[in-house]
Amino acid sequence: MAIHDVLIVGGSYAGMAAALQLARARRSVLVLDAGQRRNRFAEHAHGILGQDGRAPSAIADDARAQLLKYPTVTWIETVARFVGRDGDTFRVQTETGDAFEARRLILANGVRDQLPDLPGLAERWGRSVFHCPYCHGYELDGGPLGVLGVNEMSIHQALMLPDWGPTTLFTNGIVEPDAEASRQLAARNVSIEAEPVAELAGEGEATVHLRDGRTVELAGLFVVSTLEPASPLAQQLGCAFEESPVGRVIQTDNMQATSVPAVFACGDTARAAGSVTFAMADGAMAGMAAHKSLIFGEAA
Numbered sequence: 520m521a522i523h524d525v526l527i528v529g530g531s532y533a534g535m536a537a538a539l540q541l542a543r544a545r546r547s548v549l550v551l552d553a554g555q556r557r558n559r560f561a562e563h564a565h566g567i568l569g570q571d572g573r574a575p576s577a578i579a580d581d582a583r584a585q586l587l588k589y590p591t592v593t594w595i596e597t598v599a600r601f602v603g604r605d606g607d608t609f610r611v612q613t614e615t616g617d618a619f620e621a622r623r624l625i626l627a628n629g630v631r632d633q634l635p636d637l638p639g640l641a642e643r644w645g646r647s648v649f650h651c652p653y654c655h656g657y658e659l660d661g662g663p664l665g666v667l668g669v670n671e672m673s674i675h676q677a678l679m680l681p682d683w684g685p686t687t688l689f690t691n692g693i694v695e696p697d698a699e700a701s702r703q704l705a706a707r708n709v710s711i712e713a714e715p716v717a718e719l720a721g722e723g724e725a726t727v728h729l730r731d732g733r734t735v736e737l738a739g740l741f742v743v744s745t746l747e748p749a750s751p752l753a754q755q756l757g758c759a760f761e762e763s764p765v766g767r768v769i770q771t772d773n774m775q776a777t778s779v780p781a782v783f784a785c786g787d788t789a790r791a792a793g794s795v796t797f798a799m800a801d802g803a804m805a806g807m808a809a810h811k812s813l814i815f816g817e818a819a
């Protein structure tokens with residue numbers, strides 16, 4: 520079996536940015552990708568210099584076409600299930616039982632968004648229900664906007680949003696702003712709605728139906744999603760994780776090295792507040808760092 524220089528799990532923005540640096544260093548790179556980009560629910564991606572407003576898939580397709588022109592890149596559409604290590608070599612097994620070996624590993628497998636269990640919410644995710652105002656706030660044309668209270672981070676989200684439009688915080692029986700938070704919300708002109716939310720339904724983009732029968736028409740509803748790693752590989756390897764207010768991310772240093780020698784991580788799986796731009800930057804760093812470690816050793 521050929522031993523690749525680097526095996527990358529995840530072929531989206533972070534994984535491809537890592538692969539590009541390695542391909543340009545003429546190293547053999549194997550990308551295993553399940554094709555489930557986190558932003559696949561959104562029609563357009565925003566806030567990415569030079570790509571603003573393009574479809575997420577168009578950005579990824581162009582990147583992949585450019586990457587696959589390099590002869591040392593191999594791409595396989597599959598799910599990586601298990602990883603083990605034999606001395607200096609990693610062995611990754613896929614869902615179909617195929618196994619691949621490499622001297623360095625880059626985890627770029629992203630995260631899964633855990634959404635609150637509210638009828639009508641999941642099908643609006645990425646269309647009129649969002650987590651990130653920088654990505655989708657501008658397109659909501661000044662509001663009105665809502666924040667669905669799910670945890671203390673919802674207060675932070677509600678304090679941010681008035682720059683994008685008049686904002687209502689639906690506390691939903693879960694979020695209870697203390698005196699200081701109430702003062703801050705009032706200073707930002709955030710309205711508070713204490714009646715629990717029953718569902719999102721109807722013709723409107725994000726029409727909130729309250730339990731008492733009232734409805735509130737919104738241009739967009741924001742919700743804090745809880746993140747979990749999209750693959751178990753980091754855990755199988757024994758990588759250290761960091762707790763963040765939105766979930767666990769793989770701990771990395773400023774070269775994207777994890778706590779496990781020769782394993783690097785980049786993109787959303789290693790950063791709590793991710794974006795395409797950050798994923799690409801972290802991916803480029805991971806690719807360069809993995810390359811340097813092949814030359815100078817793991818501590819390079």
Ligand SMILES: Cc1cc2nc3c(=O)[nH]c(=O)nc-3n(C[C@H](O)[C@H](O)[C@H](O)COP(=O)(O)OP(=O)(O)OC[C@H]3O[C@@H](n4cnc5c(N)ncnc54)[C@H](O)[C@@H]3O)c2cc1C
Pocket residue numbers: 528529530531532533534551552553554555556557558559560561563564565566567597598599600627628629630632644645649654655749750751785786787788793794795796798
């Ligand atoms: C609804 C929504 C809209 C968004 N809009 C924007 C926006 O407009 N602008 C912006 O900058 N950011 C946006 N984001 C954030 C953006 O999607 C992420 O920051 C970005 O996708 C992270 O890139 P990544 O490469 O780290 O992970 P991802 O893009 O999530 O890619 C991870 C890849 O790894 C693969 N993978 C996972 N596990 C395995 C495995 N075991 N084996 C093989 N492959 C695996 C996945 O299938 C996927 O292809 C949005 C997010 C959401 C949820």
